Amino acid sequence: MARAFFIPPIPHMEVPVQTLPRVLCSSEAISSPATSLTTARANGVGLLGCGTVGSGVARRLLASHPGLIRGIAVRDPHKPRDVRWDDFSSDAFDVVDDPSVRVVVECIGGLGLARELILRAIARGKDVVTANKDLIATEGPWLAAFAARTGASLRYEAAVGGAIPIVRALGGSLAGEDVFEIGGVLNGTTNFVLDAMDGGAEYADALAEAQRLGFAEQDPRSDVDGHDAAHKLAILAGLAFRRPSVSPALARRGIGGISRDDVRAGAERGLRLKLVAVARKAGDVIEAGVTPAFVPEDHPFARPRGAENVVRVVGRGCGTLVFSGAGAGGDATASSVVADVLAALEARERGVQAHEGEDLVSAPLRAPVLVRFASGSVVTSDAMPLDALEAAAGGFGHVIQSLSKGRGEVQSMIPVWRDAA
Ligand SMILES: NC(=O)c1ccc[n+]([C@@H]2O[C@H](COP(=O)([O-])OP(=O)(O)OC[C@H]3O[C@@H](n4cnc5c(N)ncnc54)[C@H](OP(=O)(O)O)[C@@H]3O)[C@@H](O)[C@H]2O)c1
Numbered sequence: 001m002a003r004a005f006f007i008p009p010i011p012h013m014e015v016p017v018q019t020l021p022r023v024l025c026s027s028e029a030i031s032s033p034a035t036s037l038t039t040a041r042a043n044g045v046g047l048l049g050c051g052t053v054g055s056g057v058a059r060r061l062l063a064s065h066p067g068l069i070r071g072i073a074v075r076d077p078h079k080p081r082d083v084r085w086d087d088f089s090s091d092a093f094d095v096v097d098d099p100s101v102r103v104v105v106e107c108i109g110g111l112g113l114a115r116e117l118i119l120r121a122i123a124r125g126k127d128v129v130t131a132n133k134d135l136i137a138t139e140g141p142w143l144a145a146f147a148a149r150t151g152a153s154l155r156y157e158a159a160v161g162g163a164i165p166i167v168r169a170l171g172g173s174l175a176g177e178d179v180f181e182i183g184g185v186l187n188g189t190t191n192f193v194l195d196a197m198d199g200g201a202e203y204a205d206a207l208a209e210a211q212r213l214g215f216a217e218q219d220p221r222s223d224v225d226g227h228d229a230a231h232k233l234a235i236l237a238g239l240a241f242r243r244p245s246v247s248p249a250l251a252r253r254g255i256g257g258i259s260r261d262d263v264r265a266g267a268e269r270g271l272r273l274k275l276v277a278v279a280r281k282a283g284d285v286i287e288a289g290v291t292p293a294f295v296p297e298d299h300p301f302a303r304p305r306g307a308e309n310v311v312r313v314v315g316r317g318c319g320t321l322v323f324s325g326a327g328a329g330g331d332a333t334a335s336s337v338v339a340d341v342l343a344a345l346e347a348r349e350r351g352v353q354a355h356e357g358e359d360l361v362s363a364p365l366r367a368p369v370l371v372r373f374a375s376g377s378v379v380t381s382d383a384m385p386l387d388a389l390e391a392a393a394g395g396f397g398h399v400i401q402s403l404s405k406g407r408g409e410v411q412s413m414i415p416v417w418r419d420a421a
Contacts, residue, residue, distance in 0.1 A: 043345050044070035046101035048092045048117055050083055053131050053158070054107035056334025058083045061341070071095035096121050103344045105337060106130040111138070118143065122152045127344040131158035131333055134222075137231030141244035153347070155340035160232045161186065161309045163332035164323045165339070170239040170313070178316040181420060182240040183278030184300070186232040188307030188327040189216045189223035190255050190275040194292075195306060197263045198272065203255075215307045215328075225254035226290040229277040237279035237288055240313065245279075251289035251364035251386040258292055262412045265372050266294040271416065272302040278365060280314075280420055289365035289386045293415040300324075301417060314420075364388075367415035373407035380416060 045068050050058055054072075061068055062084060072085050073092035081088075089095055096104055096117055104121035106128060108114045114132055121128050122143065130136065136143070136156045147154045157167040170182075185191055192215045196206035207224070210216035222228045230247040238245035255275055263273050271294035279288035295301045300322045304310045309327025314320050326332035364386040371379050 043102040044068065044098065044100040045103045045105060045341060046070055046095040046098055047072045047105045047107065048095060048114075049107035049109070050074050050081060050085075050088070051107065052330040053333045053337065054105075055081060055083050056330040057105060057107060057337045057341075058085065060334055060338045064338075070100045071098050092117050093120065096124070096126070101126065103127045103129060103341055105341060106132060107337070108132075109134070111135055115139070118154075119146075122147045122150055122154070125150045125152050127153045127155070129155045129158075129337055129340040129344060131156070131337055133159035133228065133231045133235065137234040137247040139246075140235060141238065141246070153344055155344055156235070157340050158333045158336035160235050161311055161323070162188075162325070162327045162329060163335050164309060164311060164325050164327065165336065166236065166311045166313075166323050167239060168339075169321075169323070170236070174240075174313065174315065174318060174321075177313075177318050179240040179313060180316070181278060181280035181314040182236045182311070183233055183276065183280070184310040184312045184322075185274050185304045186236075186277045186309055186311070186327070187223055187226075187229040187275055188304075188309060189220065190226075190229070191304050191309075191327075192216070192307045193224070194255060194258070194263065194273050194275065197258070197260055198267065200260070202260055203258060224256055226252040226275065226277075229275055229290045233277040233279055233288060233290060236311065237286070240279070241281075241286060245288075249288075250279075251291075253289075253291045253386065255292050257412065258414070259412065262372065262414055265370070265378055266414075269294070269370075269378075270297050271295060271370075272297055273414065274301050274304075274417075276301055276415075276417055280365075282363070282366075282420070285363045287363045287365050291365060291367070291386050291415050293367060293417040294370055295417045299417065299419075365415075367418060369413050370416050371413050372411045373409065374411055375406075375408040377407045379407070381413075383418070386415070 047054055047058055047069055050072050058072060071089055073089045073095045077088035077090050104126050106114050106118055109132055111134055115135055118128050136159045144154050157165060160167055189210055192210045193206040196209060197203060207216060207220060211218060216223060230250045230252045233250060234245045234247035266273050273292055274295050276293040277290040279286055300310055300312050303324060307328055308324060310322060310324040312320060312322050366383045366385050368383050369381040371381060
């Protein structure tokens with residue numbers, strides 16, 4: 001029987017996000033890759049931003065599809081760049097409004113200007129490709145619904161996992177799959193830092209090294225506090241479970257309080273410390289969360305090195321699938337952006353499929369916890385939810401108190417990863 005989908009009205013630019021419905025999740029973000037260069041040349045691309053990701057996109061498209069890019073907007077048109085383009089614009093709205101531009105590629109980032117530009121493009125029925133995980137994780141569901149209303153499309157493969165084609169896989173090859181669990185190690189910066197600590201570095205030195213090498217931003221809070229991983233997990237969970245999902249709903253812990261002693265305590269037990277981000281079905285609810293966790297050395301989550309990512313999908317028919325590779329960086333991310341651009345140009349005529357549903361049910365992840373005491377003893381607790389662990393971190397709840405008998409002050413409490421049975 002045909003189902004009636006609720007398509008929200010086109011929002012006015014100033015309408016606060018909270019007042020807009022989050023009832024649809026688009027799978028149109030995924031479609032098969034483009035093959036026809038003729039189609040691609042007949043349509044224009046407007047590029048917004050030409051930094052780490054945007055310059056990679058520009059170089060690739062200028063080389064592979066000359067004439068396809070019609071405008072490039074940047075903040076400072078006079079800045080020296082390694083992109084051959086004569087006429088950088090400082091007015092990104094001009095590029096969006098250019099009638100020869102059919103696909104708008106947003107590589108500026110953030111929730112302010114980028115959001116306005118994307119709204120403007122969608123309102124004009126233009127296809128949008130973005131690497132902006134912050135925006136997609138918080139407003140993706142209704143932006144996709146807005147795009148469906150105007151006949152535009154919204155693609156964001158690059159927002160999760162850099163070069164790893166997981167968004168497309170979930171909406172394409174795995175579209176009919178009953179997924180039980182999705183997640184893994186989704187943030188390269190924290191993985192780099194934890195790896196360096198495994199090699200003997202202190203947290204502050206490891207983070208400084210990550211910043212020096214360009215793996216961490218000067219303000220690293222989004223990465224180390226787990227926001228970036230939560231954003232990516234929300235996007236993946238929404239696609240995997242075909243329900244809208246937003247990152248503020250996820251339980252989250254970062255790596256800020258981790259010490260070298262914690263890493264060493266895990267290593268002595270054959271465990272590696274990783275920032276794990278997972279959503280999984282547990283009875284009627286979907287547990288989800290981001291937490292540093294000890295992972296057995298032979299587990300797929302222990303695999304990524306440096307800034308790599310790993311994403312594992314567990315489903316009824318597909319079994320366990322593991323995707324891994326470069327999770328960030330200009331070239332890796334640009335590769336996914338360019339694939340989305342070509343797909344948008346090819347698939348213009350496709351209709352948008354929408355999924356009806358309420359917000360994703362979310363409960364915090366549960367895991368046993370390895371508690372390290374000042375006396376040097378280490379005890380593993382029963383499974384407890386991540387938010388109880390947060391509460392215990394302040395007052396040491398009754399579970400921890402019962403473990404602590406005579407062992408002295410608690411130094412750290414870190415979950416130990418257990419796969420669902
Ligand atoms: N870097 C990665 O590895 C990575 C990976 C995955 C996703 N992403 C996402 O990709 C997006 C871009 O990241 P990025 O690392 O490429 O950032 P970036 O290097 O800081 O580049 C940002 C670009 O935006 C331009 N810009 C800033 N304000 C502007 C304005 N008012 N008008 C026009 N252009 C403006 C800047 O112009 P100027 O060059 O003149 O300053 C710059 O070219 C973000 O959403 C990020 O989360 C990045």
